[in-house]
Amino acid sequence: MSFIIREGQKEDMKDVLVLIKELALFEKLPKEVEITEEDLIKDGFSSHSKFKTFVAKENKTIIGTALFYERYSTWKGRIIHLEDLIVTKEKRGLGVGLALYKAVLQFAYNLGAKRVVWDVLSWNTNAIDFYKSTGATILDDWQVVHMREKALKNFIEGN
């Protein structure tokens, strides 16, 4: 098996969306994906693009993607957030995920980012063990908080 890693282009977003939906299914929330191919093109490829991607390509097929963007730490400054790292099911265990992971970390290093951060499902022990083996730290004392669209609307309209 041979594949290449390159930065994602507009024409890749259709396949990237397929991978996003595959991951949502793995995370047991397939109906949560509201985003469209048009959104990904508009938001990723404008002058103030909201994210970048790397894609893994085998022959003419996209078999994996990493989607990431900059965030800002008030302690460290510019950091990178890895939002998604996805390899299609039948191509897992072949080094594609590692290659995408390396590509994002190399990008962050070249940028001079002070940290790379992401979230992991606490029951995904394979992923956690892998991340730890590469030097990443799992933070035990922080929790993620979401104010969802409906709750935001309720809060604003009630205050």
Added chain:
Amino acid sequence: MSFIIREGQKEDMKDVLVLIKELALFEKLPKEVEITEEDLIKDGFSSHSKFKTFVAKENKTIIGTALFYERYSTWKGRIIHLEDLIVTKEKRGLGVGLALYKAVLQFAYNLGAKRVVWDVLSWNTNAIDFYKSTGATILDDWQVVHMREKALKNFIEGN
């Protein structure tokens, strides 16, 4: 007591940094703050600014700040991340934090953000109870992962 909330300006960053350092002390990691006033001005007020702030001002004194920026959800699209919400110790419990919190949520709502997210220390039960009371959800099944600067360097140089 009366105070105003307005968007932070370059000349506020000195006071914002004092608040950032006060929060780091509360979080028991005061030495982790590497950022400088110059960084905050450069990163917050360029054409591709990395964050926005609101500040709470009583007379001529900045007594609180909220620092936030856009992120991107592959499920929902554009979302807002609330990085820090800080009120100086002697002005807590007077509604300053709530006013800053509302300002950020209003900003997110006006932008059409699909979600507002942030992290909370799991032992900060006062904060957790407050967030829940406003409609936010604490995610129990996600953990935050950090690849710190030193680990990133080690990973890149070893691979």
